[in-house]
Structures are given as C-alpha cells and as structure tokens.
Amino acid sequence: xxxxxxxxxxxxxxxxxxxxxxxxxxxxxxxxxxxxxxxxxxxxxxxxxxxxxxxxxxxxxxxxxxxxxxxxxxxxxxxxxxxxxxxxxxxxxxxxxxxxxxxxxxxxxxxxxxxxxxxxxxxxxxxxxxxxxxxxxxxxxxxxxxxxxxxxxxxxxxxxxxxxxxxxxxxxxxxxxxxxxxxxxxxxxxxxxxxxxxxxxxxxxxxxxxxxxxxxxxxxxxxxxxxxxxxxxxxxxxxxxxxxxxxxxxxxxxxxxxxxxxxxxxxxxxxxxxxxxxxxxxxxxxxxxxxxxxxxxxxxxxxxxxxxxxxxxxxxxxxxxxxxxxxxxxxxxxxxxxxxxxxxxxxxxxxxxxxxxxxxxxxxxxxxxxxxxxxxxxxxx
Numbered sequence: 001x002x003x004x005x006x007x008x009x010x011x012x013x014x015x016x017x018x019x020x021x022x023x024x025x026x027x028x029x030x031x032x033x034x035x036x037x038x039x040x041x042x043x044x045x046x047x048x049x050x051x052x053x054x055x056x057x058x059x060x061x062x063x064x065x066x067x068x069x070x071x072x073x074x075x076x077x078x079x080x081x082x083x084x085x086x087x088x089x090x091x092x093x094x095x096x097x098x099x100x101x102x103x104x105x106x107x108x109x110x111x112x113x114x115x116x117x118x119x120x121x122x123x124x125x126x127x128x129x130x131x132x133x134x135x136x137x138x139x140x141x142x143x144x145x146x147x148x149x150x151x152x153x154x155x156x157x158x159x160x161x162x163x164x165x166x167x168x169x170x171x172x173x174x175x176x177x178x179x180x181x182x183x184x185x186x187x188x189x190x191x192x193x194x195x196x197x198x199x200x201x202x203x204x205x206x207x208x209x210x211x212x213x214x215x216x217x218x219x220x221x222x223x224x225x226x227x228x229x230x231x232x233x234x235x236x237x238x239x240x241x242x243x244x245x246x247x248x249x250x251x252x253x254x255x256x257x258x259x260x261x262x263x264x265x266x267x268x269x270x271x272x273x274x275x276x277x278x279x280x281x282x283x284x285x286x287x288x289x290x291x292x293x294x295x296x297x298x299x300x301x302x303x304x305x306x307x308x309x310x311x312x313x314x315x316x317x318x319x320x321x322x323x324x325x326x327x328x329x330x331x332x333x334x335x336x337x338x339x340x341x342x343x344x345x346x347x348x349x350x351x352x353x354x355x356x357x358x359x360x361x362x363x364x365x366x367x368x369x370x371x372x373x374x375x376x377x378x379x380x381x
Contacts, residue, residue: 013210021074028067029209032222035063036348043355052357061198064205071208075254082256084139088132089253095128096246097197104193136261144259155320155327162262165312166270173274173305177237180280192235196243199227204250216321217257217267218310218337223345225275229299230349232279240276248272263317266309274305291359292350299349303342310335 014029016022039056046052081087099121106117140157144150150157188196206224213219228247232240248269258264278298281287287294314321314331322330352358 012212021078024070024074025208025210028071029211029222032063032067032206032209035059036222040348040351040355043352043357046357049357049360057198060202064201067205067208068201071205072254075208079255082139084135084142085256085258086253088128088135089249089256092125092128092132093246093249093253095125096249099125100193100197103188104190107190107193133261133264136258136264139258140260150259150317150320152320155322157260157263158316159260159262161316162260162266162312165309165316166262166265169266169305169309169312170270170273173241173270173277176277176280176301177241180237180277188239192239195231195235196239199231200243200247200250202227203247204254207251207254212337214334214337216318216334217255218335219255220337220341220344223348225342226345226349226352228272228275229278229295229302229345230352232276232302233282233295233298235279236282237277237279240279241273242276244276245269245273247275260317263313266313266317271306271309274309275302277302277305292353295349295353296346299342299346303338306342307335307338310338 013022013025015026017026042052042056103114103117103121107114144157203224203226206227207219207221209222209224210219211221228240228244231243246269248271251272252258252264252268257267278295278301280298280301281294282298284294311328311331314335315327318331319327321334
C-alpha cells in the first residue's frame with residue numbers, strides 16, 4: 001500500500017514538459033543519454049584512445065558547467081532560498097573550491113609552501129563547516145522544534161541517536177577508507193585535485209537529470225554518481241571519501257531537505273562520502289583480470305553505507321512522514337531508491353571498464369600511476 005501510494009506521487013522528469021524548467025531538464029536528459037551512449041560506443045571503436053578521451057573530457061567539462069549554470073538557476077528560482085541553510089553551505093562550498101585552486105597553484109609554483117597552504121585551508125574550511133552546523137542548528141530551533149509535525153505525540157526528532165549514528169558511520173567510513181586501500185598514493189597533488197574537480201562537476205551536473213524525484217527528497221538519476229565512483233577507483237578510497245564529502249555539501253545546496261544538523265550530516269556529506277568506498281577493491285590482485293567486478297563490489301559497499309545513512313535519518317528525523325506505519329519499514333522502503341540509482345551507475349561503469357581503451361589510458365593515472373612510478377623507482381635502484 002505504501003509503495004503504491006509513493007509510486008503514484010512520483011514525477012517522471014524525462015517526459016515532464018509542464019514548465020519551462022522541466023522542458024529544459026527533459027531536453028538535457030535525452031541529450032545526455034545520447035552523449036553518454038556515444039562515449040561508451042566510442043570507447044570500443046576508437047583507435048586513437050588518448051585523443052578520444054582527451055576530447056571527451058573537454059566536452060564533458062564544458063557541457064557539465066553549462067548544465068550546472070542553467071539548471072541551478074532554475075532550481076533556485078523554483079524552490080527559493082532558506083538563508084540560514086543556503087548561504088553558509090554556499091560559502092563553505094566556495095571556500096573548498098578556492099582552497100583546492102590555491103593548493104593546486106602553490107603545488108605547481110611554490111611546492112615548499114604547499115604544507116602551509118594545506119593547513120590554512122583546512123582550518124578555514126573546518127571553521128566554515130562548524131559555522132554552517134551552528135546555523136543549521138539555529139534553523140532547527142526556529143522552524144522545526146516543537147512545530148507539531150516533526151516533533152509531535154507520534155513522531156519526534158531523536159537528536160541523540162542522530163548524532164551517534166552520524167559519528168559512528170563517519171568513523172566506519174574513515175576506517176574503511178584508510179585500511180581498505182593502503183597502497184594508494186598519499187596526499188593530493190595537482191593532477192588528483194584537477195580530476196577531483198572534473199568528477200565533482202560532472203556528478204553535480206548529472207544529478208539534475210533525474211528520472212524520478214521522491215516527494216520527501218531523494219531521486220533516481222542517470223548514473224550521476226559514476227564520475228565520483230570512477231575517481232575513487234582510480235585515485236583510492238581516501239581521496240574518494242574526501243571528494244564524496246565535498247560533493248555531499250554541494251547536494252545540500254542543490255536540494256536542501258534539512259531539519260537538523262545531524263540529519264544534514266547523515267543525508268548529505270556522510271552519505272556521499274560513502275560513495276568514495278567504490279575504490280575499496282581496486283587493488284585486489286586476484287581480480288586484476290576482472291576490473292568490472294572490482295568496480296561493482298566497491299560500488300555496492302558504498303551504496304549500502306549510503307543506504308544505512310538515509311535509513312537512520314528517515315527513522316530518527318523524518319518518522320513524522322511514516323504516519324501509522326512502522327518507521328523502520330517506512331524508511332527502508334522509501335530509501336530503497338538508492339539501489340536503483342546505484343544500479344544504473346554500476347551498469348554504465350561496468351560497460352566503461354569493459355573497454356580496453358579506457359583501461360589502457362587510465363592505467364597511467366591515479367592508483368595505476370603510483371604503482372608504475374614505484375616499479376620504475378625499484379628498477380632504477
């Protein structure tokens with residue numbers, strides 16, 4: 001009964017033309033499908049692999065930036081802005097972007113100052129993050145606490161469990177990222193930062209191209225998380241988790257279903273940091289001949305962790321929506337959209353990893369580059 005009523009509320013965006021914004025979204029959706037199919041087919045047919053991937057990357061960057069500008073403008077106009085939520089998160093995202101640019105620039109022109117810039121940027125971003133959480137807390141007290149809906153006789157925001165859940169899941173994700181991929185190159189360099197920026201931009205642009213959007217937040221997209229998953233696979237889980245965390249902040253700016261600081265953590269930065277675990281099995285030598293399996297296994301682990309984040313948020317922050325239903329059953333059913341979203345990303349990812357062209361070219365970046373460099377040094381010694 002619940003699933004039937006939920007399905008009845010869904011909007012199918014690829015065939016939704018009821019407003020100028022949805023006309024643009026639908027057109028962008030089908031254009032992106034065509035471009036993606038062309039890219040995947042090209043991977044199998046091209047002879048000049050390096051040139052094809054370089055051209056594809058340039059097109060993807062320009063196209064992603066155009067989508068972000070156009071669709072973000074529509075989204076802000078349609079949904080409006082909650083100042084206590086939007087501005088601190090927007091400033092936080094801007095500081096992260098500026099920090100990345102500054103670090104990349106210093107790494108290239110004045111490497112001796114790289115550590116100092118990294119420390120300063122970390123302190124600045126951490127301070128902005130704390131301020132954002134404080135303002136979200138103020139929003140909760142002003143607009144949510146004792147509002148008679150989220151906090152009522154039948155449903156309430158369980159702050160203690162939300163905080164414990166956010167802290168515990170963050171610890172698990174960090175532990176898996178650190179100990180699950182120990183051979184990856186440590187620290188960010190100019191190349192890994194550049195790829196991080198490209199992958200975040202591509203994922204953010206694709207996240208606007210929804211197939212369906214759920215009534216209380218969440219949506220199924222056309223493989224929007226694939227660029228982040230590929231990044232984590234190529235550059236390691238440590239970098240993948242950090243980049244996923246930053247992407248989660250962008251998602252909060254794009255579609256802010258935020259009622260509490262701990263719920264914000266679970267549904268956005270922590271949930272998407274989990275996607276960085278997609279590179280968890282990239283170094284398993286026994287599966288070297290099956291990169292598709294290594295990629296899919298990591299993606300499944302990441303999606304399960306993301307699912308757990310959303311389920312806890314649904315039970316302990318949004319139980320008011322469950323009505324007379326069991327909050328656990330409601331949250332488990334509602335958040336199952338995560339697996340549909342991830343399944344589409346895995347499907348496209350498996351096709352990409354089945355291309356010899358992609359495997360040969362990407363073997364020169366990220367984790368593969370680290371391995372080759374170490375081998376060269378060993379042979380040189």
